[in-house]
Structures are given as structure tokens and as C-alpha cells.
Amino acid sequence: MQAGSIWKRFRRRLRYWLNQSERQRLLWEEMEFHIESMAQDLVAQDIPEAEARAAARRKFGNMTQTSEDARVAWTTRWMSDLWHDLRYSFRGMRRDAGFTVFAILIAGLGIGASSTVFSVVNALLLRPLPFRDPVRLVWISNGNESTNTQTEHYSDLRALNGSFSDLAAFADWGVGNRELTGTGDPQRLTSVPVTGNFFAMLGVQPLIGRSFTAEECRGSYSAPPAMLLSYNFWRRQFLSDPGVVGRKLILDNHPVTVAGVLPASFDFGSIFTPGTQMDIFVPWPLTDQAKPRGNTMRIIGRLKPGVTVRAAQAEFTALGKQLDKQHPERNGIIPRLMPLAQHVSGRVRPALFVLACAVGIVMLIVCANLSNLELARLSARQKELAMRRALGAGRFRLVRQMITESVALSCCGAALGLILAVAGTRGLAHLHAFELPLLSTVQIDGSTLVFILLAAVGAGVLFGLLPALQISELSLRAGLEDAGRGSTGGKRHAWIRDALVVSEIAFACTLLVGAGLLMRSFLRVLDVNLGFQPERAAALRIDPSFRISRLAQQNSFIDDVLHRARSVPGITTAGITDVLPLRDDRMWSVSVKGQFYEKDRHPEPYIRVVTDGYFEAAGIPLRAGRVFTERDRASSEPVVVINETMARTISPGQNPVGQTITDYRRQHVLGLVVGVVADVRHASLEAASGPEMYLAMRQTGDYAAMQLVVRTALPPDSLAAGIRTALRPIDPNLPVREFVTFEDLVDRAVSPRRFLMLLLAGFAAFALALASLGIYAVISYSVNQRVQEIGIRIALGASAADLQRRIVLRTLGLAALGLALGMAGSRVLSSALGTLLYGITSGDPVTFIEVGTVLIAVAAIAGYIPAWKASRIDPMVALRSN
Amino acid sequence: MGSEKPKADLLPGTLDMLVLKVLMRGHLHGYAIAQLIQQLSDDLLRVEEGSLYPALQRLEMNGWIEGEWGLSANNRRARFYKLTPDGRKHLTEESARYRQVTGAVARIMGFA
Numbered sequence: 001m002q003a004g005s006i007w008k009r010f011r012r013r014l015r016y017w018l019n020q021s022e023r024q025r026l027l028w029e030e031m032e033f034h035i036e037s038m039a040q041d042l043v044a045q046d047i048p049e050a051e052a053r054a055a056a057r058r059k060f061g062n063m064t065q066t067s068e069d070a071r072v073a074w075t076t077r078w079m080s081d082l083w084h085d086l087r088y089s090f091r092g093m094r095r096d097a098g099f100t101v102f103a104i105l106i107a108g109l110g111i112g113a114s115s116t117v118f119s120v121v122n123a124l125l126l127r128p129l130p131f132r133d134p135v136r137l138v139w140i141s142n143g144n145e146s147t148n149t150q151t152e153h154y155s156d157l158r159a160l161n162g163s164f165s166d167l168a169a170f171a172d173w174g175v176g177n178r179e180l181t182g183t184g185d186p187q188r189l190t191s192v193p194v195t196g197n198f199f200a201m202l203g204v205q206p207l208i209g210r211s212f213t214a215e216e217c218r219g220s221y222s223a224p225p226a227m228l229l230s231y232n233f234w235r236r237q238f239l240s241d242p243g244v245v246g247r248k249l250i251l252d253n254h255p256v257t258v259a260g261v262l263p264a265s266f267d268f269g270s271i272f273t274p275g276t277q278m279d280i281f282v283p284w285p286l287t288d289q290a291k292p293r294g295n296t297m298r299i300i301g302r303l304k305p306g307v308t309v310r311a312a313q314a315e316f317t318a319l320g321k322q323l324d325k326q327h328p329e330r331n332g333i334i335p336r337l338m339p340l341a342q343h344v345s346g347r348v349r350p351a352l353f354v355l356a357c358a359v360g361i362v363m364l365i366v367c368a369n370l371s372n373l374e375l376a377r378l379s380a381r382q383k384e385l386a387m388r389r390a391l392g393a394g395r396f397r398l399v400r401q402m403i404t405e406s407v408a409l410s411c412c413g414a415a416l417g418l419i420l421a422v423a424g425t426r427g428l429a430h431l432h433a434f435e436l437p438l439l440s441t442v443q444i445d446g447s448t449l450v451f452i453l454l455a456a457v458g459a460g461v462l463f464g465l466l467p468a469l470q471i472s473e474l475s476l477r478a479g480l481e482d483a484g485r486g487s488t489g490g491k492r493h494a495w496i497r498d499a500l501v502v503s504e505i506a507f508a509c510t511l512l513v514g515a516g517l518l519m520r521s522f523l524r525v526l527d528v529n530l531g532f533q534p535e536r537a538a539a540l541r542i543d544p545s546f547r548i549s550r551l552a553q554q555n556s557f558i559d560d561v562l563h564r565a566r567s568v569p570g571i572t573t574a575g576i577t578d579v580l581p582l583r584d585d586r587m588w589s590v591s592v593k594g595q596f597y598e599k600d601r602h603p604e605p606y607i608r609v610v611t612d613g614y615f616e617a618a619g620i621p622l623r624a625g626r627v628f629t630e631r632d633r634a635s636s637e638p639v640v641v642i643n644e645t646m647a648r649t650i651s652p653g654q655n656p657v658g659q660t661i662t663d664y665r666r667q668h669v670l671g672l673v674v675g676v677v678a679d680v681r682h683a684s685l686e687a688a689s690g691p692e693m694y695l696a697m698r699q700t701g702d703y704a705a706m707q708l709v710v711r712t713a714l715p716p717d718s719l720a721a722g723i724r725t726a727l728r729p730i731d732p733n734l735p736v737r738e739f740v741t742f743e744d745l746v747d748r749a750v751s752p753r754r755f756l757m758l759l760l761a762g763f764a765a766f767a768l769a770l771a772s773l774g775i776y777a778v779i780s781y782s783v784n785q786r787v788q789e790i791g792i793r794i795a796l797g798a799s800a801a802d803l804q805r806r807i808v809l810r811t812l813g814l815a816a817l818g819l820a821l822g823m824a825g826s827r828v829l830s831s832a833l834g835t836l837l838y839g840i841t842s843g844d845p846v847t848f849i850e851v852g853t854v855l856i857a858v859a860a861i862a863g864y865i866p867a868w869k870a871s872r873i874d875p876m877v878a879l880r881s882n
Numbered sequence: 883m884g885s886e887k888p889k890a891d892l893l894p895g896t897l898d899m900l901v902l903k904v905l906m907r908g909h910l911h912g913y914a915i916a917q918l919i920q921q922l923s924d925d926l927l928r929v930e931e932g933s934l935y936p937a938l939q940r941l942e943m944n945g946w947i948e949g950e951w952g953l954s955a956n957n958r959r960a961r962f963y964k965l966t967p968d969g970r971k972h973l974t975e976e977s978a979r980y981r982q983v984t985g986a987v988a989r990i991m992g993f994a
Binding site: 008009012013016026027029030031033034036037038059060061062065066067069070613661 | 911916930931933935936938939943954957958960961962
């Protein structure tokens with residue numbers, strides 16, 4: 001049958017079903033007419049009217065039956081049955097309000113948690129990136145996934161390769177640092193230089209206006225002629241005024257034309273630089289000789305149709321070798337290709353996997369718990385079910401009834417879960433402090449709704465199935481007889497409930513172990529020696545609003561700032577740096593005078609440009625030699641300070657102080673090593689620091705920002721205003737800029753780890769609560785079943801302590817079994833935590849022992865309560881009852 | 883269901899076909915349909931009222947017939963059914979199928 005007629009039939013059926021009672025009446029009238037006609041015919045054969053009517057009616061038969069049969073045509077049987085079952089379920093729910101509320105609550109929590117996690121997984125792993133044909137986009141890095149490429153290599157690769165229809169790139173260095181003046185308060189914008197074809201290659205059309213022209217891509221790096229606004233910046237700064245396109249804005253004291261506004265769907269920050277919002281995009285003139293040198297580019301390519309990443313990788317490996325040979329003067333190039341989607345979500349994949357497993361386990365515990373409760377309810381409802389059997393309900397019909405009930409329950413739970421998930425995703429999407437890509441796109445969409453529905457039905461069937469199958473075991477007579485006396489009541493029944501509790505404990509154990517391992521890793525991370533002291537240290541960005549052209553001008557600014565900052569009451573020391581720990585980084589290749597290096601074997605220290613006072617303010621201890629002083633100026637000999645790792649790299653086992661460091665081409669001297677300081681964890685808390693080299697800020701202009709770092713005697717937050725006031729006389733235009741405490745920096749660096757740990761701990765606590773509830777329910781049920789037996793034991797002289805011991809021992813038996821299974825499972829599963837662990841192994845014995853202790857303790861308490869109740873049973877009452 | 887005298891039982895599905903066929907003659911109400919089937923079969927086939935009305939509902943639900951209220955010969959409100967184009971098509975298909983089946987049965991039984 002064609003789709004059209006199926007649809008028509010369905011519509012007709014629905015229409016009939018909706019005015020059932022009217023149709024019923026009409027059918028009845030039709031049948032009455034039939035009987036009447038029959039009677040008329042009989043009267044015509046000379047049969048008395050009354051007799052004729054009776055005969056006709058007799059012949060027609062059971063009108064009700066006929067109308068029922070006829071009605072089947074328009075309400076298929078299962079529909080009306082479903083309707084009955086549902087009504088019956090809701091009546092049952094009202095009767096058992098306590099059970100219902102509890103079931104809806106835990107199903108709702110489970111479904112809410114799992115659908116929130118699903119929506120994150122959906123946004124990060126399942127949904128395609130918001131670009132045209134995103135599967136053909138490839139991330140091209142250099143050597144390892146996070147290393148950039150030199151612009152010259154980019155131009156050559158773009159010209160020479162045959163695998164990509166185009167390559168485009170954006171800058172990783174020099175992001176930010178543009179100052180907007182002339183529209184209200186001066187403010188600092190985060191800007192990204194991009195190649196002219198960047199938006200066209202990704203398939204992003206400006207919402208209004210146009211992309212960059214070829215002309216604009218040939219301008220100067222420091223003063224771009226045009227810019228594109230991000231949607232959020234346009235909305236925030238210009239209140240979505242389309243008239244801004246075409247206007248000139250003052251950026252770093254240069255007029256820049258607004259070429260266009262990018263669409264809301266293009267959220268550069270959330271994809272490429274999680275945790276940072278980008279305001280404007282400027283063209284990147286590759287021809288400008290004044291552009292920053294070195295590895296500054298992040299390259300994305302669009303594969304030609306039919307070309308695989310693997311084939312492109314092979315081509316690029318060869319191209320890389322060729323370029324390396326042709327251009328020994330450039331930085332090394334080892335192209336590494338991976339699908340863009342994998343690059344974007346790769347870092348968070350393990351954490352998401354762990355979360356997905358955790359919510360899966362939570363859902364299983366929820367189901368086991370509800371199953372258990374349903375079983376307990378079932379034994380109370382045995383009589384009712386037996387009665388329904390006796391009245392002719394088929395076995396299958398009863399099973400269906402039970403499953404309908406449980407699905408109805410879990411669907412009510414899903415409604416609650418939906419509310420929780422909406423709240424959860426809202427909260428997540430607004431966590432700006434959080435470096436998760438695509439976080440702002442996390443939302444409840446169609447696929448999440450489908451997931452919720454499937455989860456609800458799946459959970460309902462899962463937890464309804466066991467009790468439903470129990471019904472088939474139901475014996476009619478046993479059910480109808482008074483069930484209270486059966487002290488032997490269903491061995492099988494008890495066995496199933498025990499098994500459910502054991503599985504709950506095992507699942508809870510797995511979650512607890514996972515949460516425990518993450519928690520211990522977290523504590524280990526917090527214990528790491530950072531190399532600086534975050535307490536009472538803070539940084540304030542103070543780039544001067546005027547352009548500094550000479551070192552002397554810069555140094556008098558620095559002198560002035562430091563002098564004023566140090567005189568603010570409450571500030572003990574102050575210094576200036578260009579990059580803050582755990583936030584920014586850059587790396588140079590260098591050489592040490594008198595040593596020979598092969599290509600790409602040069603020391604590559606991270607570069608920080610700092611003034612005197614910085615080491616004291618940040619709390620970085622000096623290991624050898626001296627730190628910078630005010631006398632290290634443009635006129636004096638250039639000096640550098642290195643960290644211990646760098647010291648080990650350049651002169652293993654010797655004193656590095658006194659060595660001279662040059663750039664890697666040995667063209668100019670960077671400085672004489674005057675001191676060695678402790679390693680600072682600059683990239684993350686977990687990763688050991690690499691070699692680091694500090695340049696004296698008074699001797700160089702090569703830095704992108706000025707951060708005033710202060711160490712305070714008071715809480716740093718209270719001093720922000722004081723510092724601003726103190727600095728105002730130097731530069732009245734000094735914008736109100738970012739003030740950040742070092743503790744915030746650390747906090748932000750550990751936030752993903754803490755977030756994951758807290759989530760998992762929450763799941764584990766929920767699981768533990770459910771499992772202990774399960775234990776409690778099973779033990780009290782078995783106590784209730786054996787009230788008489790216990791009464792007899794007490795009457796025969798069993799002591800309360802003895803009884804309690806028996807019951808608690810049984811509980812502990814269950815708990816031990818669950819624990820053993822759970823531990824074995826966790827041992828296997830915890831290896832999946834892999835990179836998320838820090839400082840401990842996945843089999844960390846302390847965690848396992850602690851989890852075991854907690855679980856046994858909780859089980860003992862859960863079992864002790866019914867045991868205590870049992871020991872207080874009055875034997876006379878127990879024996880007399882039924 | 884015991885009836886007074888042996889009647890030919892209808893093959894399953896044949897009632898629907900007969901109703902459709904009878905409706906080729908024009909608009910008829912339920913009683914008339916039953917009467918007509920009985921007459922046309924020389925009283926051999928008697929339609930059970932208990933199955934006629936469910937069958938009419940079913941046919942209408944499938945869109946093969948359409949019912950509308952009108953007045954009977956003796957001025958009583960009755961429901962008249964007519965064949966739809968879909969129903970006509972269905973009838974052709976059904977009768978072809980029926981001919982095949984009965985032909986096959988007849989061959990086996992050696993009637994033909």
C-alpha cells in the first residue's frame with residue numbers, strides 16, 4: 001500500500017477515534033433501522049407486530065457485541081488496551097504515591113544526568129562542525145599537534161600540494177592586543193589575523209558586508225586596512241547596528257574599515273581557542289616583511305574530493321622533507337595531518353568517554369533499584385494480579401500491563417529529566433571559565449529529545465521486565481490464598497532481588513573507584529610544586545595607551561609604573577612580565593656560544609620578558625647567580641636568567657652562569673646568563689616545565705603585553721582599585737583592564753579536572769545512596785517476610801544481639817559479593833581513565849581500599865537498621881498476626 | 883454458532899467482496915445489502931448481521947465505500963453506502979484473486 005493511502009487511513013482512523021461516542025450512536029441507529037426493516041418484512045408476512053419485532057431482534061443477535069466488533073475497525077485493539085493500561089497505571093500510581101514520587105525522582109535524576117552528558121557528547125563528537133562540508137577539513141600542524149608552522153612554509157605548501165583544493169591559516173601569535181578607541185571607553189579587543197581566503201575556505205559567508213579583498217590582504221601587519229566583526233562583539237559593542245559596516249574605527253591609533261559582520265553560527269573561539277572569545281578578524285598580509293617571524297601559523301586545509309587524509313599525509317611528508325632541504329635557513333617542517341573534527345574534540349574525548357560510561361552505570365543502578373522496588377510492590381499486588389488472571393486476563397496481557405506501568409513511570413521521570421537537562425545544558429553553555437570546545441553550542445535539540453525518549457522507554461522496559469517475567473511464575477491458587485502466611489515465600493524471588501542488590505553494589509563500587517581515582521589525582525595535581533607561589537600574587541594588564549617608540553621611553557614608563565605600584569600600601573613587591581604562568585607561551589630556538597647543534601637540535605626555551613621584582617612578586621625562587629635588577633638597562637650588557645631545566649640542557653653538570661646565549665642563527669646575542677631560577681609550570685599543572693629563558697624587559701621591545709605582577713600583604717582583590725588609582729597619573733587613558741589573581745590562574749587551569757571529578761563524585765554519591773537504599777529495601781523485605789520465624793526464634797530464646805548479627809552478616813555477605821564483582825570490574829574499567837589520572841596508577845591500592853571500606857560501612861548501616869527493628873519484634877504479636 | 887439449517891459458510895474475505903459487488907448496483911443501506919446478497923444467491927448465502935456491520939465499518943475505514951445518511955423507501959433515516967473509485971479498483975483485484983483461488987480449488991477437487 002502506498003504511503004499516501006496509509007496516511008489517509010491513519011487520518012480517518014484518528015478522526016473516527018476522536019468522535020467515538022458519536023459514531024457509536026450512529027452505528028446503533030443504523031442497526032436499529034436494520035431490525036426495524038426486518039420486522040416490517042415479517043409483518044408483511046402476516047406475523048403480529050410485537051412478535052415480528054421480537055423475532056427480528058432475536059435474529060439480529062447481540063447488538064452490543066456487534067457494535068464492539070465494528071468499533072475494532074476504527075480503534076485497533078492495542079490502542080484501546082494501551083489506553084486502559086495507562087489509565088490503570090495512573091490509578092495505581094496515585095494509590096502508591098510514595099513509591100511513585102520516589103521512582104519518578106530517581107528516574108528523572110538518572111535521565112536528566114544522562115541526557116545532559118549526551119547533549120555535550122552530541123555537540124562535541126556527533127554533530128558536524130558548523131562549516132561547509134566539514135568532513136573534508138584537515139588540521140595541519142608541524143611535528144606535534146600543537147606546534148605551528150612558519151608562514152613561508154605555508155605559502156610553499158599551498159602552492160606545491162595537489163591534495164587540497166585550498167589551504168588557509170590563522171595566527172596563533174599576536175592574538176589579541178588591539179586597542180579600540182573612539183567608541184566609548186578605550187578597550188582591548190581580541191583579534192585574530194587570518195589569511196584572506198580563510199572564510200571562503202571554511203565556507204562561512206559574512207552575515208552583512210563582505211570578506212577581505214585581495215588589496216586588503218597586501219597591507220601592513222601592524223595596521224590592517226580592514227576587519228570583520230564577530231557576531232557577539234557586533235551585538236555587544238554596536239547593539240547589532242548594521243550601519244557599522246563600512247565605517248572606520250580606530251584600532252591601535254589607525255583607522256580600520258569594518259568590512260563585514262560574521263554570522264552567529266561562526267563561533268571561532270569556541271572551536272579553535274576554547275575559553276577565549278574572539279572579537280575581530282584582520283587580514284594577514286603574508287607579503288609584509290614586518291610580520292612576526294617564526295612558527296606563527298595554524299593551518300587548515302580543504303581536501304579535494306576523493307583524496308583521503310592518509311594520501312594527503314604521504315604527500316605532505318614528502319613536501320616537508322623537500323622544503324627542509326631547500327630552505328635550511330627556515331624552521332623545520334614536519335607536516336602532521338588530522339581531520340579537523342578530531343583536532344577540535346580530541347583533547348576532551350577521554351573525559352567525555354568516562355562521563356558517558358558513568359551516566360550509563362548510573363542509569364543501570366537506577367533501573368536495578370526500580371526493578372527491586374517493583375518486585376517488592378509485586379508481592380504486595382500478588383492477590384490483585386491473581387484475581388485478574390482468574391477473570392480471564394492472559395499471561396501476555398498481564399506482562400504487557402506491567403511493562404506499560406513501568407514505561408509510564410519512567411516517562412514521567414523523563415519529563416523531570418528533561419527539565420533537569422535543560423537547566424544542566426544552560427548552565428554548561430555559560431561556563432566561560434572552561435576550556436571545552438563548542439561548549440556554547442551545547443543545548444537540548446531534536447536528537448537530545450529523541451535520546452531522552454529512548455532512554456525513558458529503554459529504562460522502563462528494562463526495569464519492568466524482571467517483575468513482569470515474575471508474573472509468569474505466579475500460581476493462581478497461591479496468589480488467591482492469603483499470601484501473608486508464606487514464610488517460605490518464593491526462593492527464586494529472593495534470589496533475584498539479592499542479585500539485583502549485588503549488581504547495584506558492584507556498579508556503585510565501579511563509580512566510586514572512578515571518582516576516587518580522579519579525586520586522588522586532583523589532590524596530587526594541587527600538590528604539584530608550581531615553581532611560583534600563587535597566594536597573594538595578582539596581575540594587572542597595563543599596556544600603555546600611547547605607542548612606545550624608543551627603549552628609553554619604555555624604560556621610563558616601566559620605572560614610573562614600578563615606583564608607583566610599589567608605593568601602594570599593602571603591596572610588598574611588584575614587577576612586570578609579558579606572559580602569565582598557565583596562560584600564554586611562546587618559544588624560541590637559541591644557541592649557546594661555543595656549542596654546535598644539528599638542525600632542529602637547538603635548545604628551544606619558552607621566552608618570558610620580565611623586569612626586576614617579577615621573580616619576587618611571583619614567588620619564583622632563585623637557585624644560583626642573581627635575578628634582574630634596575631641596572632639591567634638598554635645601555636648595559638644584555639643578560640638573561642634561565643630555569644633549572646634550561647641549565648641542565650645547555651650545560652649538564654656545570655654552572656651555566658656566565659654562558660652567552662644567542663639566537664639560533666648566532667646573529668645577535670640575547671644575553672649573558674646571570675642566574676638560574678626554579679622551573680615554573682607554565683603550560684599546565686600536570687606537564688613538567690620545559691626549558692625557560694627570561695629576558696630583561698628594559699633591554700628589549702619584543703613582547704606583546706605588559707602585565708604588572710604584585711605580591712601583596714592584603715587579599716589581592718582589595719588592591720585592584722588602589723593600583724589603578726596609583727597608575728592613573730602616568731597614563732590617564734590606561735584602560736580598565738583585566739585584573740587576575742594568580743590563584744585564579746591556577747583555579748582556571750584545574751577547572752576541567754575539578755569539574756569532571758565533581759561530576760563523577762556526584763554520580764558516585766547518587767549511586768551509593770541508591771545502592772544502600774537497595775540493600776535496606778531487600779533486608780527489610782526479608783525481615784518482614786520472616787516476622788513469624790523471627791518471633792519463634794525470640795520466643796525460643798534467641799538474643800537480640802544474635803539476631804542482629806545474623807541479619808547484618810547476611811547484608812555484609814551481599815555487600816562483599818557486590819564489592820568483589822565491582823572491584824574486578826573497576827580494575828578493568830579504570831584503565832580507561834588513562835590520561836586523566838595524575839601521580840597514581842589506575843590500580844591505586846589506596847583508592848580501592850578506601851572504596852571497599854566505605855561500601856562495607858554503608859552496607860553495614862543499611863543492614864543494621866532492619867536488623868535492629870527485627871530484634872525488637874514482640875514474639876507474641878508476631879505469632880498472633882494472621 | 884448453530885443455525886437452523888445448513889448454510890454455505892463464506893470463505894474469509896468473501897463477504898467484503900460480495901458487499902462491494904452488490905454496491906456496484908447503486909446506493910444501498912445495510913439491510914438492503916443483506917437482502918440482495920441473499921436473493922442473488924437464491925437464498926443460499928445468508929449474511930449474518932453480526933458480521934455485516936463490522937464489515938461495513940472496515941470497508942469504510944479502508945476508503946472503499948462511503949456512507950451517508952438518507953431516507954429509506956418508507957421514509958426512515960438510514961445509512962446508504964456507495965462504492966468509491968478505490969473500492970472499485972479493490973473489487974477488481976479481489977475478484978481476480980478469488981477466481982484464481984476457486985479455480986485452483988476446483989481443479990484439485992476435479993470439478994473442472
